[in-house]
Amino acid sequence: MWARARQWWNKVASYLVLGAVAAPFLTMYVSFFLRAFGKRMYLGVVPKEFGFANFQFLWRPIAWGLEQTTVWTALGNTVFFAVTSALAVTIICMLAGYALSRIEFRGKNFFLVLQLFLHAVPGQILLIAIFFLLFYIKLLHKIPGVALARASLEIPLGIWMAKGFFDGIPWDVERSAMIDGCTRFQVWYRVFLPLVKPGIAAVFIWGFLFAWHDFIYVYTLLPGTIKLMSTLIQSLLATEVIDYGYLAALSLIYMIPPLLLFVFLQRALLRVPVFGGKGV
Amino acid sequence: MRRTITSKVVPLASFMGPSLSLILLFYFVPVVLTLLIAFTDMGRTLQWHFIGLYNFARLFGVGIRDPFILKIITNTLIYVAGALPVTILGGLLLSILSMRMHRGAGLFFRTVFFIPRVIPPVVWGFLWAWSFEGTRYGLFNAIRGAWGLPVVYWLIRYPMLIVILANAFLGISLAMLVFSSAIASIPRDFTRAAEVDGASEWQIARYVIVPALKWPILTMTAWHLMSFINSYVYIMLITGGGPYYATEVWGLYGYHVAFSQYRYGYGSSVMTVLVVVNMLLLVALVKAFGMRRMLGRGKIEV
Amino acid sequence: MMRISLHNLSKYFGDVKAVDELTLQIQEGEFVALLGPSGCGKTTTLLTIAGFYRPTKGEVRFSDRVVNDLPPRERNIGMVFQSYALYPHMRVFDNITFPLKIKKVPKKHWGTKATEVAKLLEIADLMDRVPGQLSGGQQQRVALARSLVKEPDLLLLDEPLSNLDAKLRITMRAELKRLQKDLGITTIFVTHDQVEAMTMADRIALLEGGRLQQVGSPEELYDLPATLFVAGFIGTPPMNFVEVSLEEVEGRLFVTTEHFRFPLSNGIAQKVHRMATSREVVLGVRPEDITIGQGKIEGEVYVVEPLGRDTLVTLRIGALGFKVLAPPRFRVAIGERVQLAFSMERIQLFDKATERSLLL
Incomplete structure (x- = not known):
C-alpha cells in the first residue's frame, strides 16, 4: 500500500518538477507567439485581438535611430551570407572528408584530432585578429569575406561529419570506379558525391544554420549600414523605445527560412541509394 | 618514382588544400596575430607600434593598474562557477526525470528544453531581455502587474543570475540531449534488476544511471567549462555587460576594449589570456582523457 | 590480349x-x-x-x-x-x-x-x-x-x-x-x-x-599434388593420409605400418629412391582409389553414407580411419570386416618433414 503510494508520488513528482522548470519557458515561448500576432494585450500577455499589424515591416521600411532599411534587404543579405558560408563549408568539408576517409597520408590522425581541438576553441575570442586580418586582405566589411571567416568555424566538425558519410561507402565501389578509369577526383565527383547526397544536405544545413544564426561575426565585421536579420533585430532592441510585438514578428520571420530549407532539402536529397549485393 | 609522387600528392593537395588553407588563415594566423597585437598599442588607425609588456603589466597590476580588472575576474569566476553546475546538474535532472516519464510527456519536455539551441542567439537574447525588462512592458512584470504586484527591476537587481540562467539553459539543452541518449542506451534490465532488488528511485539514479553516464558527464563538463570561460555573446545581447560592469566577463571586456574603445592592442592582450587558458585546458584535457579516446569517441562527439 | x-x-x-x-x-x-x-x-x-x-x-x-x-x-x-x-x-x-x-x-x-x-x-x-x-x-x-x-x-x-x-x-x-x-x-x-x-x-x-x-x-x-597441403585441399572427400615408414627388402621398397605392409610399384619406387631423404613419409590415397572386397589389407566398416551417385564408406584399420568411395547401392554392414586394396599407381607419398611430394 505504502510502496504503491510512494511509487505514485515519485511519478507525480517528476511531472511537478519538470512542469515547474518548464513553466517560465513555456510562458516565454507562448507569449512570444501571442505578442507577434496580438493587438492590445490583456493582463500583459493575452491579446484581445489578433492581426498582422506587427508584420507591417513586410511592406514598410524599418527605421531605428536615423537609419532605415527594409526587411527584404536584410533577408536578402542574410541569405547571401548564409548560402556563401554554407557552400564554403560544404565544398571544403566534402573534399577533405573524402581524403581523410580514403587516402592514407602522414599526419592524418593528427589532423583529425586537431579538428576536435579547433572545434572546442570558440572563434569569438580571435575576433580582433580576424578583424585585422580581413582588413589586411581587403575582405573586411564585405559579406563574402565575413562569410568565409564564419565558415571556418564550422569546418572542423563538418570535416568529421563528411568523413563519416564517406566511411559508409564500400571500398569495392571505389576500386570499381578506379578500374573503370576514374582518377581520384573523378571517383569523388562522379561516384561518391551522388552517393552521399544526404551527407551533403546535412553538412550544408549545418553550415547554413550557424551562419544564418550568427550575430557576433556579422555585428563586428560588417559595417552598421549592411544589416542582416540578426544585427537588424539587435539594433531595434538597442533603441530607446522598443516595440516588443514588432520585434517578435520580425524574429518569427527571421526563424522561418531555415525551417523551409530543412523541409526542402530533406525532400530533395534524403533519398538514400541502396548498395546492391550481399557481403559488401 | 616521380610518377608515385604526382599520382598521390596532386590529388591529396586538391582534396586537403582548401581546408588546410582556411584553417591556417582563420585559426593559426589569428592566434599568432592576437599574440602579436597584444604587444602593441594598436588603436583606431591599426598602426603597429610595439610597446613591450606594457599591456600585460597593466592587466596584472604591475606598476600601472586597470581599475576594472578585479571586478572582471570576480565576475568571470562567479559566472563560470554558477553556469557550469547548473548546466550539468540541470541536464542530469531533466534527462533522468524526462526519461522516466511516459514517452510522449518526456519527449514534450525535452523539446521544450531543446528549443534554446534551435533559435537564433539574437532571438534568445531578445526573449530574455523582453521577459526581464524592468518596466511594466516586460513579460514577467506584465504578468505581475496583472496580479497587482509591483514591477521588479530584474536586470538591475539580479543581472548575474539572469545571465547565468540564460547561458546555463543553452548548455542544458545540449547536456540533456547527450545524457538522454546515454540513458536510453542503458539496458532496461539494469534498472529493472535494481528495482527488483528494492532500490529506491534515488538509489537507482545514484548507483545505476549516473555511473553509466560517467563519460558523457565528463565530456559535457569539459565542453561547457571551455564554452563558459570563452562565452560573451549572449551576455552582450542580454545586458551588454551592465549595469555598470555587473555582468562584464573576461571575453566581453576584451571585446569592449577592442571594439567599443578601439584599443585593439590592449583588447588583444585581454584575449591572449583566454587563448593561453584555452591551450592549457586542452593540454590538461588530453592528459586526462587521452588522445586515443578522444579520437575514438570523435564520431559521436557533439 | x-x-x-x-x-x-x-x-x-x-x-x-x-x-x-x-x-x-x-x-x-x-x-x-x-x-x-x-x-x-x-x-x-x-x-x-x-x-x-x-x-x-x-x-x-x-x-x-x-x-x-x-x-x-x-x-x-x-x-x-x-x-x-x-x-x-x-x-x-x-x-x-x-x-x-x-x-x-x-x-x-x-x-x-x-x-x-x-x-x-x-x-x-x-x-x-x-x-x-x-x-x-x-x-x-x-x-x-x-x-x-x-x-x-x-x-x-x-x-x-x-x-x-x-x-x-x-x-x-x-x-x-x-x-x-x-x-x-x-x-x-x-x-x-x-x-x-x-x-x-x-x-x-x-x-x-x-x-x-x-x-x-x-x-x-x-x-x-606437389605438397601435402595441395593434396588435402583439392578433392572431396579429401585424400586419406597415413604416416608410414619405407623399408627396403631385397631391392624392393615397402611401405609399412603396424597394420599393413605393401610393396611400391617400380615406377613409384624409382622416383622415391631419387627423392626420399628419410624413411618417415606420409602416404596419401584418394577415396576413389581404394577398392573394397579384394586385397590383403583388412579393415572394419565404421559407417556407411550413401550419396546417390556413389557410397562413402568409412573404414577403420586399427586406429587409422579411411574414407572410401564405393559404387552406388554398395551393401555392407557396420562392424563388418572387409578386405581392401589401394590402386598402386595412384598413391601419393610425401616427405614427412618438408611435406613435399616424393613423386615429382
Whole structure:
C-alpha cells in the first residue's frame, strides 16, 4: 500500500518538477507567439485581438535611430551570407572528408584530432585578429569575406561529419570506379558525391544554420549600414523605445527560412541509394 | 618514382588544400596575430607600434593598474562557477526525470528544453531581455502587474543570475540531449534488476544511471567549462555587460576594449589570456582523457 | 590480349606477409584461378595485379612492361567484385557505359557497345532499371558487362560466384567458362572453392600463407599434388593420409605400418629412391582409389553414407580411419570386416618433414 503510494508520488513528482522548470519557458515561448500576432494585450500577455499589424515591416521600411532599411534587404543579405558560408563549408568539408576517409597520408590522425581541438576553441575570442586580418586582405566589411571567416568555424566538425558519410561507402565501389578509369577526383565527383547526397544536405544545413544564426561575426565585421536579420533585430532592441510585438514578428520571420530549407532539402536529397549485393 | 609522387600528392593537395588553407588563415594566423597585437598599442588607425609588456603589466597590476580588472575576474569566476553546475546538474535532472516519464510527456519536455539551441542567439537574447525588462512592458512584470504586484527591476537587481540562467539553459539543452541518449542506451534490465532488488528511485539514479553516464558527464563538463570561460555573446545581447560592469566577463571586456574603445592592442592582450587558458585546458584535457579516446569517441562527439 | 607475369611478388602489411615471393606466368587468353583458403593472399595478389596495392618487392609485368607504378585506371583491365560494386545511383545502362564516359568515348558509340555486351550477357531488357531492383545474378551480369564494355586486356574476377545461390552458381560456372573461351580475354579469378577452380580454370595457382604451393592444370593438381597441403585441399572427400615408414627388402621398397605392409610399384619406387631423404613419409590415397572386397589389407566398416551417385564408406584399420568411395547401392554392414586394396599407381607419398611430394 505504502510502496504503491510512494511509487505514485515519485511519478507525480517528476511531472511537478519538470512542469515547474518548464513553466517560465513555456510562458516565454507562448507569449512570444501571442505578442507577434496580438493587438492590445490583456493582463500583459493575452491579446484581445489578433492581426498582422506587427508584420507591417513586410511592406514598410524599418527605421531605428536615423537609419532605415527594409526587411527584404536584410533577408536578402542574410541569405547571401548564409548560402556563401554554407557552400564554403560544404565544398571544403566534402573534399577533405573524402581524403581523410580514403587516402592514407602522414599526419592524418593528427589532423583529425586537431579538428576536435579547433572545434572546442570558440572563434569569438580571435575576433580582433580576424578583424585585422580581413582588413589586411581587403575582405573586411564585405559579406563574402565575413562569410568565409564564419565558415571556418564550422569546418572542423563538418570535416568529421563528411568523413563519416564517406566511411559508409564500400571500398569495392571505389576500386570499381578506379578500374573503370576514374582518377581520384573523378571517383569523388562522379561516384561518391551522388552517393552521399544526404551527407551533403546535412553538412550544408549545418553550415547554413550557424551562419544564418550568427550575430557576433556579422555585428563586428560588417559595417552598421549592411544589416542582416540578426544585427537588424539587435539594433531595434538597442533603441530607446522598443516595440516588443514588432520585434517578435520580425524574429518569427527571421526563424522561418531555415525551417523551409530543412523541409526542402530533406525532400530533395534524403533519398538514400541502396548498395546492391550481399557481403559488401 | 616521380610518377608515385604526382599520382598521390596532386590529388591529396586538391582534396586537403582548401581546408588546410582556411584553417591556417582563420585559426593559426589569428592566434599568432592576437599574440602579436597584444604587444602593441594598436588603436583606431591599426598602426603597429610595439610597446613591450606594457599591456600585460597593466592587466596584472604591475606598476600601472586597470581599475576594472578585479571586478572582471570576480565576475568571470562567479559566472563560470554558477553556469557550469547548473548546466550539468540541470541536464542530469531533466534527462533522468524526462526519461522516466511516459514517452510522449518526456519527449514534450525535452523539446521544450531543446528549443534554446534551435533559435537564433539574437532571438534568445531578445526573449530574455523582453521577459526581464524592468518596466511594466516586460513579460514577467506584465504578468505581475496583472496580479497587482509591483514591477521588479530584474536586470538591475539580479543581472548575474539572469545571465547565468540564460547561458546555463543553452548548455542544458545540449547536456540533456547527450545524457538522454546515454540513458536510453542503458539496458532496461539494469534498472529493472535494481528495482527488483528494492532500490529506491534515488538509489537507482545514484548507483545505476549516473555511473553509466560517467563519460558523457565528463565530456559535457569539459565542453561547457571551455564554452563558459570563452562565452560573451549572449551576455552582450542580454545586458551588454551592465549595469555598470555587473555582468562584464573576461571575453566581453576584451571585446569592449577592442571594439567599443578601439584599443585593439590592449583588447588583444585581454584575449591572449583566454587563448593561453584555452591551450592549457586542452593540454590538461588530453592528459586526462587521452588522445586515443578522444579520437575514438570523435564520431559521436557533439 | 596480354601475358601477365608476376616475378618474386611480395606484399607486406607491416609485419604480415600477405604475399611472399610469388612467381607466376599467365599466358595470353588463359583462364587462371588463384585458389586458397581465406587469408592465403589470393585477394591481395589480385588487388596488386589490378594496381590498388603497390608490391613491396618484386614485379608485376603486363606483356613485357613492368607496371608496378601504373595506376589501375591506366592498366586497361576489367574487374568484377565480390559485391559487384555497381553504382547504386545509376541505371544499368549508365553503369555499363560509365567506363566509356570516363574514357571520353564519343556518346554516339555508347549505345552500340552497351547493346553488344548486354546481348552477350542477356541483360538487354534490364537497361533502365537501377541496381537495387536486380537479383544477385542479374547484378553480376551487369557487373560483367561493365567490365567487358571497354574491351579490357585482362579480366579480374574476385570470388565471382560466392554471392549466388547454389543452383545459379552451377549455371554461371559453365557460362563464365564459355564466355571466357569465346572472348579469349586473359582472365584471373580468385576463389576459395576448389570445385569452382577445378571446373573453370585452365590452370590453378594454389596459395597458402602467402606462398605459392603449386601451379598447374586441374588434373595435375589432382593427380600429382606437389605438397601435402595441395593434396588435402583439392578433392572431396579429401585424400586419406597415413604416416608410414619405407623399408627396403631385397631391392624392393615397402611401405609399412603396424597394420599393413605393401610393396611400391617400380615406377613409384624409382622416383622415391631419387627423392626420399628419410624413411618417415606420409602416404596419401584418394577415396576413389581404394577398392573394397579384394586385397590383403583388412579393415572394419565404421559407417556407411550413401550419396546417390556413389557410397562413402568409412573404414577403420586399427586406429587409422579411411574414407572410401564405393559404387552406388554398395551393401555392407557396420562392424563388418572387409578386405581392401589401394590402386598402386595412384598413391601419393610425401616427405614427412618438408611435406613435399616424393613423386615429382
